Amino acid sequence: MTLEADRVSRTADGRLILDGVSLGLRPGAVTGLLGPNGSGKSTLLRLLAGVLAPASGVVTLDGDPLHGLHRRDVARRVAVVEQQADTLVELTVADVVRLGRIPHRRAWAPAAPGEEKAVQAALERTGLADRAGQPWRTLSGGERQRVQIARALAQEPRELLLDEPTNHLDIQHQLDLLELVAELPVTCLVALHDLNLAAMYCDHVVLLDRGRLVAQGTPWEVLTEGRIADVYGVRAVVGDPDANGRPHIRVVGIGARR
Numbered sequence: 001m002t003l004e005a006d007r008v009s010r011t012a013d014g015r016l017i018l019d020g021v022s023l024g025l026r027p028g029a030v031t032g033l034l035g036p037n038g039s040g041k042s043t044l045l046r047l048l049a050g051v052l053a054p055a056s057g058v059v060t061l062d063g064d065p066l067h068g069l070h071r072r073d074v075a076r077r078v079a080v081v082e083q084q085a086d087t088l089v090e091l092t093v094a095d096v097v098r099l100g101r102i103p104h105r106r107a108w109a110p111a112a113p114g115e116e117k118a119v120q121a122a123l124e125r126t127g128l129a130d131r132a133g134q135p136w137r138t139l140s141g142g143e144r145q146r147v148q149i150a151r152a153l154a155q156e157p158r159e160l161l162l163d164e165p166t167n168h169l170d171i172q173h174q175l176d177l178l179e180l181v182a183e184l185p186v187t188c189l190v191a192l193h194d195l196n197l198a199a200m201y202c203d204h205v206v207l208l209d210r211g212r213l214v215a216q217g218t219p220w221e222v223l224t225e226g227r228i229a230d231v232y233g234v235r236a237v238v239g240d241p242d243a244n245g246r247p248h249i250r251v252v253g254i255g256a257r258r
């Protein structure tokens, strides 16, 4: 078992922004969270992370309601990479990655020897080992994004929730990052805008539209031409030109959103 949302809703400013969404992550698999701007992806991700509470419905971790668990216990299991990382003015790259270890430490206890190993491993996995001493504020947007991923890996989570982690990344780093995520032995939910990246790297995808879950299944099941037209308002051709078993989505024009 892992993270599950059962009919969760959330309102903001009196408006329903998530409406009765039920979703179970697949243990060890990468689930893509898709949907147009404002469809509720970040909100759902934050509910699953326990950062926001649902107005109704419940989120559970291994069957236990998240609201009944200690923050630290949730943080030992679930790592989150949000879109906008805070500006941590005077920290180095390694300092930021070390923040990932905080949930594993007893209050006021110094870092245990194994801690630094986890930090080093995370820096190496994200190709940042030679940047460890660089001040965070001097990094480019893409480098900051990778440091946030390294921080999440240093946390050694079992569930990893990523909100548009490929933003700011050049194409090679986008592929590197999603390949890394796909190889990790963790349960992962990743919000993405690029349907082709989702089709390439996700085992399972979930599609939101205006706060509702409209489809979930394999990329082939969910990313149909009709559904792409309905949800995104574009005309697309879905095929498998590379014969790699993954759908390729070619957008051919603006359509009408139902």
Ligand SMILES: Nc1ncnc2c1ncn2[C@@H]1O[C@H](COP(=O)(O)OP(=O)(O)OP(=O)(O)O)[C@@H](O)[C@H]1O
Pocket (backbone or CB within 6 Å): 012, 013, 017, 035, 036, 037, 038, 039, 040, 041, 042, 043, 044
């Ligand atoms: N605190 C808030 N107050 C008012 N409205 C909010 C608040 N938080 C979210 N919303 C609204 O809820 C809707 C869903 O927002 P959310 O950020 O979850 O969407 P998203 O799918 O992640 O969008 P994007 O792809 O643009 O990042 C949006 O219309 C947003 O304006």
